[in-house]
Amino acid sequence: MKRMFLPVMILLALVGPALAQSEPQPEAEQAAPQYNESIQIGLSTDRITITTDFSGTDLTIFGALNDVDPQIARQNRYDVVVVLEGPARPVVVRRKDRVLGMWINTQSETFVNVPISYSVSTTRALQDMAQPSTYGRLSLGSAYMYLQPKDRDDDPQTIEEFTAALRERKQMTGLYSELIGGVQFLSPNLFRATLELAPNVPIGTHRARAFLFKNGLFIRETSAQLAIQKSGVEQSIFQAAHEYSLFYGIFAVALAIITGWLGRMIFNRD
């Protein structure tokens, strides 16, 4: 169990209020016109390497809020949600039914653009922060995220059933996770988010997204990219298997023949 922390420091001093004011937000203006909050996150590295002994890890992201209302900050009414979203792939959800006494895959539903992994870290439980409709609109949180069926004309009930099964399977395998209280304010402006990366976290380009809520209203979002890749040898093997698959196969066979032959030589006691 090797835990890897990726401390990320943000240089607060460099982030001027002038920068934040360049993008006014209508919702924010209604609530508190004199404050123009913005959120920023930074990663100390733009890539994580999965080594041979990888068994999951914690990822720490630091972030900062600018131009916050000190009164609201004091009352802890700013909430932050940080998400690490894995690359998206189409997914087929299949259901087993009993056919002739055997459990066989029968019905299926295909979803497009499903993030392989989705790790959420929040200041409070999502349901305590804002209305479900807000999350629905933002497609935020594993329970609210919009999962698009390939065939939209399918029976809505079926789609609902398979969508629920998809969320449930992803949560069971640890690919979709939620860490309540994973985001902590270190000062009114500075926060630290801890995200859980499952041992089976997919490789590829992940997107770290941070959402700022004020009094249960969504204010602003920011994002950063993070590449998760296999370490040298694993990556080379994976690449070889996909890009030079024929040679890879021949290599696998040669390896087996040599191992078998050497095994015979070493252990031969006839």
Place this chain on the structure above:
Amino acid sequence: MNIYLPIAEMSVNGLVVLIMGAAVGFLSGLFGVGGGFLITPLLIFYNIPPAIAVATGANQVIASSMSGALAHFKRRTLDFKLGFVLLLGGIAGSSLGIVVFAWLRALGQLDLFISLLYVVFLGAVGGLMLVESVNTLRKSRGGAVSLKRAGQHHWIHKLPLKMRFRTSKLFVSVIPVLALGAGIGFLAAIMGVGGGFIMVPALIYLLKVPTNVVVGTSLFQIIFTAAFTTIVHAATNQTVDVVLAFLLMIGGVAGAQYGAKAGQKLRGEQLRLLLALMVVSVALRLAFDLFVQPDNLYSLGPLGEF
């Protein structure tokens, strides 16, 4: 000792895999089979995706067959000509098997088909061997019996295109030899096995090949069928995990030598009885999974590409 498998994209305990390979190697040395029919289900029980278990199992089979075939080559109990004809059929069957494999995978029925094939073939072969070895053990108390009833003619011997196989002292049509090779090649591609556990009884009972030549010839043929299967699986499905295969091979070749030693201390009928019991129990275990309601009815899979 955690090891990350680059193709299966998961961490496994390397020691468990080594021991798994060694245990199967021991048994394959003991019984003179490749051990693929044990490795693939074991990997599936260990949560390796079936598609990867099958292709990697085929890769592992090459190493153990190579080891075994070398020993038989030394003892001159290997019929190259028969092996070559079986191989021709094997390549054809294997090619078809891989197409079917990719198709079933896209359809979401691959796991079912693999389990069904295992249940049917292991159940049938294991059951027959069980009956046969129990009978032999019983009769052997009265006196020795030979498996081969000399002089008896089979419908197989009436087919055209006859060919002479000197080492096996056989004069038989190439049609059943090619068909047998093709059938086993097909199964090898889908089940990730070398097919030794079907090939050995088929050569003995159907083609009447002398028992001492059977194992060597079957192993020789399996090297090539499994090699072909591995290469095609690697090229079309990218499901060969070379790290996993290598761990299994190391355990396997080491275990096989001790198995072969242990085998010399047991009698033939006893060995066959043990093998039959093992084959039947693997079949029962897989059948159990097929007929008992799974914990979760839903499964996720990648989108298949035709």
